[in-house]
Amino acid sequence: xxxxxxxxxxxxxxxxxxxxxxxxxxxxxxxxxxxxxxxxxxxxxxxxxxxxxxxxxxxxxxxxxxxxxxxxxxxxxxxxxxxxxxxxxxxxxxxxxxxxxxxxxxxxxxxxxxxxxxxxxxxxxxxxxxxxxxxxxxxxxxxxxxxxxxxxxxxxxxxxxxxxxxxxxxxxxxxxxxxxxxxxxxxxxxxxxxxxxxxxxxxxxxxxxxxxxxxxxxxxxxxxxxxxxxxxxxxxxxxxxxxxxxxxxxxxxxxxxxxxxxxxxxxxxxxxxxxxxxxxxxxxxxxxxxxxxxxxxxxxxxxxxxxxxxxxxxxxxxxxxxxxxxxxxxxxxxxxxx
Amino acid sequence: xxxxxxxxxxxxxxxxxxxxxxxxxxxxxxxxxxxxxxxxxxxxxxxxxxxxxxxxxxxxxxxxxxxxxxxxxxxxxxxxxxxxxxxxxxxxxxxxxxxxxxxxxxxxxxxxxxxxxxxxxxxxxxxxxxxxxxxxxxxxxxxxxxxxxxxxxxxxxxxxxxxxxxxxxxxxxxxxxxxxxxxxxxxxxxxxxxxxxxxxxxxxxxxxxxxxxxxxxxxxxxxxxxxxxxxxxxxxxxxxxxxxxxxxx
Numbered sequence: 001x002x003x004x005x006x007x008x009x010x011x012x013x014x015x016x017x018x019x020x021x022x023x024x025x026x027x028x029x030x031x032x033x034x035x036x037x038x039x040x041x042x043x044x045x046x047x048x049x050x051x052x053x054x055x056x057x058x059x060x061x062x063x064x065x066x067x068x069x070x071x072x073x074x075x076x077x078x079x080x081x082x083x084x085x086x087x088x089x090x091x092x093x094x095x096x097x098x099x100x101x102x103x104x105x106x107x108x109x110x111x112x113x114x115x116x117x118x119x120x121x122x123x124x125x126x127x128x129x130x131x132x133x134x135x136x137x138x139x140x141x142x143x144x145x146x147x148x149x150x151x152x153x154x155x156x157x158x159x160x161x162x163x164x165x166x167x168x169x170x171x172x173x174x175x176x177x178x179x180x181x182x183x184x185x186x187x188x189x190x191x192x193x194x195x196x197x198x199x200x201x202x203x204x205x206x207x208x209x210x211x212x213x214x215x216x217x218x219x220x221x222x223x224x225x226x227x228x229x230x231x232x233x234x235x236x237x238x239x240x241x242x243x244x245x246x247x248x249x250x251x252x253x254x255x256x257x258x259x260x261x262x263x264x265x266x267x268x269x270x271x272x273x274x275x276x277x278x279x280x281x282x283x284x285x286x287x288x289x290x291x292x293x294x295x296x297x298x299x300x301x302x303x304x305x306x307x308x309x310x311x312x313x314x315x316x317x318x319x320x321x322x323x324x325x326x327x328x329x330x331x332x333x334x335x336x337x338x
Numbered sequence: 339x340x341x342x343x344x345x346x347x348x349x350x351x352x353x354x355x356x357x358x359x360x361x362x363x364x365x366x367x368x369x370x371x372x373x374x375x376x377x378x379x380x381x382x383x384x385x386x387x388x389x390x391x392x393x394x395x396x397x398x399x400x401x402x403x404x405x406x407x408x409x410x411x412x413x414x415x416x417x418x419x420x421x422x423x424x425x426x427x428x429x430x431x432x433x434x435x436x437x438x439x440x441x442x443x444x445x446x447x448x449x450x451x452x453x454x455x456x457x458x459x460x461x462x463x464x465x466x467x468x469x470x471x472x473x474x475x476x477x478x479x480x481x482x483x484x485x486x487x488x489x490x491x492x493x494x495x496x497x498x499x500x501x502x503x504x505x506x507x508x509x510x511x512x513x514x515x516x517x518x519x520x521x522x523x524x525x526x527x528x529x530x531x532x533x534x535x536x537x538x539x540x541x542x543x544x545x546x547x548x549x550x551x552x553x554x555x556x557x558x559x560x561x562x563x564x565x566x567x568x569x570x571x572x573x574x575x576x577x578x579x580x581x582x583x584x585x586x587x
Contacts, residue, residue, distance in 0.1 A: 022415070022418070022419055024415065046418045046419060048414075048415075048418065050411070050444075051440055051441065051443070051444035052440055054408065054411075055408075055411040055440070055441055055444070056411075058404065058405075058408040058411035058412045058415065058441075059411045059412070059414055059415035059418070060415060061404075061412055061415060062384075062402075062411065062412040062413060062414060062415020062416040062417075062418075062419065063415040063416070063418065063419040064415075064419075065402060065412075065415070065416060065419075066382075066415065066416040066417075066419035066420040066423065067419060067420055068419045070415075070419075084405050084408075085405070085408070087405075088404060088405050088408075092402075192420065193382050193400045193402075193416060193420070193423060194379050194380065194382070194400060194420070194423060195379070195400055196378045196379055196399060196400060197346075197378075197398060197399065197400070198400050198401075199394070199395045199400075199401050199402075199403065200400075200401070200402045200403065201394075201395060201402075201403035202403060202404065202405050203403065208395070209349070209395075210395065
């Protein structure tokens with residue numbers, strides 16, 4: 001059945017479709033509608049309106065350990081607070097999904113306006129080295145689809161997966177027929193608490209025994225985690241590529257920015273990464289090889305452009321769209337000036 | 339199951355210093371579990387950070403050693419996801435009522451069915467002996483070298499602020515009482531907080547002039563009196579239980 005729904009509603013419905021049965025969050029603009037939808041009793045899930053953002057991520061860790069697919073949702077300020085729990089879930093290898101609906105920061109910034117300023121935070125927000133899987137849809141239908149995929153990736157990688165959205169996409173209403181979006185749902189991979197002898201800890205540990213002064217164990221752990229994440233991510237190479245043979249310029253854009261630049265595909269090649277991290281190295285290298293000029297258009301100050309430049313080891317231009325306002329005219333003018 | 343079956347003996351000796359109070363409380367919990375005959379498959383122990391936080395890894399059951407202050411929300415998540423589990427939080431005062439204070443306020447307000455055991459030694463022991471929210475007024479610590487300027491947190495007042503509540507104050511000396519209260523707390527159908535008067539010799543007591551843990555233990559014996567039937571609340575030097583099985587939510 002076709003319905004008119006918001007991006008945030010699609011995220012909530014996608015989570016339910018994926019089999020999520022545990023949700024904890026704290027109200028925050030522009031992510032709150034995800035909570036509102038999930039608070040309804042008929043969903044039959046454990047729903048907790050937590051006392052704060054830190055509690056909600058840790059509640060979700062507990063819920064997942066005890067056997068339920070679990071999710072929390074937030075926006076920038078809350079994402080900063082959740083970083084502690086995201087690191088813990090990485091270390092304890094707990095599958096869960098964290099939704100971050102990006103708004104203009106730093107700090108309270110411009111709470112109701114869209115941004116893509118938390119892209120690097122999604123990959124590097126918690127302290128220490130880790131290699132998270134991050135998805136970023138760009139339509140309401142994709143919000144639904146990639147929420148389900150985020151749960152699948154979380155199970156397959158046994159790690160917290162970040163689903164990015166933005167203040168525009170979250171409140172964008174589109175007509176979609178979710179019955180036609182078919183995504184295979186992966187089963188649980190973590191045996192629930194109650195097996196008897198396992199110890200989950202945020203410390204570096206081997207077989208449940210802390211090894212806090214042993215560099216060799218750390219290096220072994222680090223190599224294993226890196227391989228685990230890259231093996232799991234290999235099954236989620238989501239992207240879109242519109243090649244324009246007449247153009248020597250490749251535009252890289254994602255999320256709502258991709259939607260805005262899409263009409264320019266008549267003049268330029270356009271690449272949209274949906275799996276933002278780990279970087280789609282092969283796909284981006286292949287697309288870049290056919291173009292002289294690479295321009296990243298994004299609602300932040302060259303966060304992803306820096307990553308792409310590091311990957312390609314060649315000049316990458318940046319067109320930052322700052323302050324929460326985005327329109328095609330401004331982007332067209334900006335591209336001419338570059 | 340014997341109390342011995344609840345302990346991972348291959349993890350011994352523990353990380354705790356000679357003369358530490360935590361071992362007594364740790365073993366008292368194992369004795370309590372034996373008395374209650376809790377099956378290993380139904381038991382989960384959750385801890386935070388600090389010396390007491392290491393206890394989770396020493397219990398021979400599924401256990402979770404969380405980040406600093408977050409034992410209560412992780413435990414609440416576990417209990418809400420699977421109410422059939424017996425979920426016990428075993429952590430320190432700095433962890434539970436300092437950095438984790440907000441979770442204590444709200445998990446008790448939501449009356450989650452958890453037993454929270456607070457090893458209250460009045461100091462941040464693991465990090466070297468800094469002032470805790472429970473450090474007595476005027477005591478010298480690394481971060482209050484001229485004596486603390488603040489009254490310690492009134493944990494009893496916070497724990498009993500809600501219509502339904504269970505607050506037990508025990509000591510490392512009176513272990514029969516401790517085990518009795520632990521059992522009652524685990525059986526309590528809601529949020530139960532057990533505040534165990536403990537001590538830290540290495541990073542607190544020595545600076546105060548105590549020669550060994552034994553002297554600190556006997557100070558607790560001398561300082562605290564049992565009150566079997568407190569009228570409303572326990573005085574600061576009393577051990578006992580204040581509880582109210584109020585209206586259900």
